[in-house]
Every structure is written in structure tokens, then in C-alpha cells.
Amino acid sequence: MNYSSTFKDLKGPKGKLLVGNVLDLDKDRLHLQYEDWGNEFGKLYRLKFLTTPVTVSTDPDFNAYILKNRPKKFRRLSKLAEVINDVGVEGVFSAEGDDWKKQRRVTQKALDKRHVEAFFPKIIQVANRLDNYWSNSLKSDPNHPHLTQDFIRATIDVTTNLAFGYDMNTVENSENTTQQHVEKIFPKINQRINSPFPFHKYFKSKSDKDFEVSMSYLKEVLGEIISETQKLLDENPELKEKPTNFLEAMLASQEKDNPFTWDEIFGNLYTMLLAGEDTTSNTLTWTTYFLAKYPEVQDKIRAELKDVIGEDGFQSLDQLKELKYINAVMKEVSRLKPVTPNLYMQANEDVVINDIFFPKDHFFILQLSAAARSEEFFEEALDFIPERWITEPSVNNTCPYSGHIKKEDAAKPFGGGPRLCPGKYLAEVEFAVFLSTLVNKYQIRFSSEKDEVEELFAFTMQAKNLNVIMSVLPINDKQEVDNYNLSNA
């Protein structure tokens, strides 16, 4: 192998004897700390967690190389996979090699465009329930402040309907506590990944015990869904040949070569539930922040809805493609507030990237938010400008200043390469439908003048201290929207 330097030559913050940089980590704002260090030490820099050397990359080309060269040259960090598997969420996200290929095939098929399109009426049904729920809640609580929880419930309902063929209806069923249990999983996984030692194996804290209660609750719920689906397959054997959703496909494999194990079935149901819920609901929550900060964005969305959807509401998925401004809002929110800002990878073999040598098993942190918010790739990078994503086909869609990198490559909220998020299309559809439902009838604003929102890293990146409330849009504003001309905005 030819190279002119190794990872040991990279600069980085000075660590402490024995522990390296572990004690310097600001766990609640890890992604911001990695961004700051990137500004200080360069796009590639070195850290040490106890005795383990780590390379952090904020370089989109370097990140793209690693994302693209999976599963052969790189894998997800083995410690991450161990923590995820240890809590029982052993699915496509943590799998590698042939196991991953097998699980990816069925996951990707369940979430492909054809399935999402066939399922569109159900997404609309969930959105209508959300709308009813909001309009009723606002009667008793004129400034409804629970938007994050509402989005979590809506995304849980979509995933369980689409992937498991099961209508959980957590939006209307306030007794259903699934959302509260699901919410505990990512923060716990995050805590365990960042813990230098698996203390929970020897001593269970109160939060470990709470977490176990939540996991057994979810196991019971998923167990019931599995039993009902198995009964359905037994009564309708034709479904075993032509399964209509993810769970049916996994159960149908029991009677074929190379069946999924029960751990894989449970693990993938958890994976779907988690991967589909936390990311999409946090992106929607961050969107409400920008809606409150820039009320004119709400007006533009309403104008576009009026143009494209009209009075009759969504009729088909084709209308979504015409919602160019709403799609641009999602891209801009995901650029400025990417909910998965750090991806953890590991080398399967010795590799040379950018003329630098990294040994087998080397640990990489791909930091995605630094490039997405950098002036190097985006003009007025810290400003919220959805229009930057609306380009005419004739206009060259590259970032200003970057020369060769496309905007999409500098901001990669869904990862990339063969393990690109398979739920991307579903997430885009959910985003457009739920955001339209919200903005069409309701007004979003801050509950106080102080904007104290903070980015909290808990494996996904969440909005802390977000003081956003909603109220029914006054009739007058609706009339004004009728006269609002999007093209002049």
C-alpha cells in the first residue's frame, strides 16, 4: 500500500493520560463539539477514546468514500452494533455481511415507492386523525404545545400500518403509551455507546430499570402483532407467496429456505419502529421552529397548498411532486438541523484514503452537519433559505464556491451509498403530508419572545427548550393567503 502519512499524523485536541479525550466529550452536544474541533484542527482530525484511536471527518468527499464503500471496506462501528443488539434491536441497521444483505432486501422492498404509493390513503387517514385531534385539543387547550409527541404518534401509526399491516392508531388513542416507551430507546442507546464501560451489566440504575420496562412493553405489543399476522397468514396461505407488507414477508420466510430467526424478526420490527419514528418526528419538530421564526414561510406553504391541492385536499401522490416549496423546506430543515449528524463507521480492512493510511478496525466518526452548515458549500450557510433548493432544470445545481460538490452531497441527512436510508421516500411523503396538515389550518408561533432552543444530541439530534405553540388560523389570514402570490414572495 502506498501512502504518505497515517492517521497518527493527524492533528487533534490533546487528550489526557490513559483516558485520551473521553473526559472532554460534551455528550449532550457531541455533534457541535465535533464541528468546533473540525474548525480548529481541520476536516480530518484525531481523537482517542481510552486506548482507541478515532478519526473524525467533516469532509463530504471523505465521508462519501466511506459511505459508498460499504459493506466491503467499511461497516457500522462494532461497538454500536453490540449496544443495539444487546438491547434487542438486532435488525438491518446493525447487521453486516450476508445477514445485512438479506434483511436489507426485505426492508427496501417494503419501503419502496410502489409500496409507499399504494399506502398513501392510509397516510392521509393518519393525517386526518391528527387534524381532528388538534382541532379537538385546541378547544380545551387554546395553545396546544405537544407537537413533538403528536408527530411521534403519527409516525408510529404510519410505520406500523405500512410495515406491519397493523393500525395502532396512537394518535386518537390517548391511553396508548407506546410513544412514551419508544422515546426512551435512542437516549439509552446513546448513553451506552458513549459509556467507556458497560456499567449496566453489573449495576442497574433507575433509568436502566425503566428502560427494561419499556422494552418489555414494546416486546409484548410487537408479540401480539406478530401472533395476529401469523394467524392471518395461516388463514390466507396465498399471502405467504405474495406478502403485502414487511412483517408478512418476514413471517412467510419461515416456510422457505434461509428463514429469518425470531431475534431477527423482533429486532427488525423494533428497528423499523425506531428508525421511522424518531428521525421523521424530530425533523418535523425542527420545522415548527423555523415556521415560528419565519412566519412568511407558513404563508408561502399555504399559497402553494392552495395552488396545488386546492379545496379538496390530497387526491394522489402525484400532487406531492408539485409541492416544490414544501420539498425545499424539508431539504433546508434537514440541512440546518440534520437529525442524524454523526455516523459511526469502522474499517473492515487496511485502507488508504486521501493518501492517509488507516488500519483494519479503525474507528471513524462521519460528522455530517459541519459541511451542511458551512459557507464553503452553501452561500449564507446559517440562514434558512428553502428557495436555494428550488432550481430550474437548466441551472447548474452545484454549491457556490465548492467547484465540484453538489448541494445534495454536502448535505447528506439520509446517509449514502448502499446503506442510504431506505425510508427516505416514506419520510419525504410523511413530511409533506403532516406539514401540509399543520400549516393549512393552524398557525405556529413561539410562546414567548425568548428563543432558547438548543440542539440536544441523544443519538438523534433533538430540539431542547423549543417553545412553539399552535392555534387555529384566523379566517382573515386565510383570506390574505388567497391573495398571496408565491412567485413574488
Ligand code: HEM
Ligand atoms: C427524516 C427522516 C429520516 C432521516 C433523516 C433518516 C436518516 C437515516 C440515516 C442517516 C441512516 C444511516 C444511513 C447510512 O448509514 O448511510 C438511516 C438508516 C436507516 N433508516 Fe432512516 N431516516 C429517516 C426516516 C426513516 C424512515 C421513515 C424509516 C422507515 C420506516 C427509516 C428506516 C431506516 C433503516 C431501516 C435504516 C438502516 C439501513 C441500513 O443500515 O441498511 N428511516 N436513516
